[in-house]
Amino acid sequence: MDKKNKIVIISLLSILLIALCMFASEINSTKKKAFTSVSEIEEDQSTEVKNEDNSKYIDMALAKEIEAYFQENNIDHESVSYCITDLKHNIKYSMNEKDEFIAGSIYKLPLAMLYYDKVNSGDYTMESTLPYSGYMHEDAGVISSNYTIGSQIPLSELLDAAIVYSDNDAGHILFENLGGWKEYKEAMTKYTSSISDNYYSEDNVSTANTMNDVITYLYAHKDEYQELIDNMKKAEPGEYLDRDIQQGMPQKYGMYDYALNSVGFVECETPYSIVVLTSLGDKGADVMAKINSIAYEHFK
Structure with missing residues (x-):
């Protein structure tokens, strides 16, 4: 060369x-x-264990898989909040859990719980009736179709309508009978210590932390709320959180404008509760379904 x-x-x-x-x-x-x-991004994620003896059960793969899904699909973290609680070991996995989101109809879950408590304590029976006044009418639904303004409506029908059909008039009648919106908010703090900045405002806002407290309380006292749980299973079965896993899970969904939320629990090998709040419009349905399917694969 x-x-x-x-x-x-x-x-x-x-x-x-x-x-x-x-x-x-x-x-x-x-x-x-x-x-x-x-x-x-992982700084947004947090894990809390209430019992240090159970710390060995922490599974960081859960948060990592959810994070990977967020990144692969370019999901805005600020538009999603979740709390997933391992109910067997009392471990909570969460993201943006203290951020306020428009609640929609998920407020009706603790509202119904308050009335089941009153029935269990003897203050009411399911046959007790509540007045339907004009200012309680919000939109067309089961209650406005079956009753006229001025009617006395059985508590059993109001609770069924509020949970199974998410009827807004039923919800309004129920919280007004407690004294009003603020009085309802004060009453439901028996289920939570997570109070956000605008908790007592006229705005219907909530946090994943607040609703996580509510659903874990319900699960811990589920024998007292069996009828409520049955109604939660009847509401849009196989949709929202349950859309991908199809377990017939009890849940309460809520939507308003671009907000889509749901809260519920799943009975499996390791039972867990889940709250997902979104401000993604219709895309929120895909996000909550996927987050729950990831959780289910870990806990089933």
Whole structure:
């Protein structure tokens, strides 16, 4: 090989080496950026164990799988909040759990619980009636179809309508009978200590933390709320949180404008409760279903 050809070959090899080095550097840079992105996002995630003896049951793979789903689908973290509680070991996995979201009709779950408590304590019976006044009418539904303004409506029908059909007039009648919206909010703090900044405002807002307290309380006292749980199973079966897992789980959904939320629990090998709040419009249905399917695969 003459000197000229050697120079050409050496030059080509040098160019190839430089190109390979640049390519490797770019890959490392991309990996570093991705790692940084994941690290920053994972700061939103938290895990809480109420009993240190159960800390060995913490499964960080759950949060990582949810995080991977968020990244793969470019889901805005600020538009989602969740709490998932391992009810067997009392471990909570959460993200943005203290952020306020428009609640929609999930407020009707603790509202109904208050009335089941009153029935259990003897203050009411299911045959007790509540007045239906004009200012309690919000929109068309089961109650407005079956009753006229001025009617006395049995508590059993109001509770069924509020949970099974998410009837807004039923909800309004129930919280007004407690004294009003603020009085209802004060009463339901028996289920939660998680009070957000605008908790007592006229706005219908909530947090995943608040609703997590509610649903874990319900589960811990489920013998007292069996009729309520049955009604939760009848409400839009196989949809929302249950859409992908199809377990007939009890849940209470809520929607308003771009907000879509649901709260419920799943009975399986390791029972768990789940709250997902979203401000993603229709896409929220896909997000909550996927988050719950990931949780179900871990706990079933």
